[in-house]
Amino acid sequence: MTSTEFDSAGNAYKTIDPASREDRQEFDDAGRVTKSIQNYKDGTVSSSYPDEDVTVETAYTADGQISTLTAKNPATGDQ
Numbered sequence: 001m002t003s004t005e006f007d008s009a010g011n012a013y014k015t016i017d018p019a020s021r022e023d024r025q026e027f028d029d030a031g032r033v034t035k036s037i038q039n040y041k042d043g044t045v046s047s048s049y050p051d052e053d054v055t056v057e058t059a060y061t062a063d064g065q066i067s068t069l070t071a072k073n074p075a076t077g078d079q
Helices: none
Strands: 003-006 012-016 022-027 033-038 054-060 066-071
Touching: none
Parallel strands: none
Antiparallel strands: 003 012, 012 022, 022 033, 033 054, 054 066
16 A cells, blocks of 8 residues: 655655555645656765665746756766
8 A cells, every 4th residue: 555645835745655665756835746756865966876765856937837957867877
């Protein structure tokens, strides 16, 4: 069974699947996802463990459109 935890604003910020894999999300004040971390361990992206803390950051324009998506990768640089 997958479990979900919510932050004080009601956003689903953490899910844990039956294999104990944890995914997390961070949100801005408008409730939009600003960071997504798959296979969360400690939140630090590391080339030593490329399948852990897989992170994508999202930025938005003033009118709420996605302006950039950045995949964090210490081995090859952000993409």
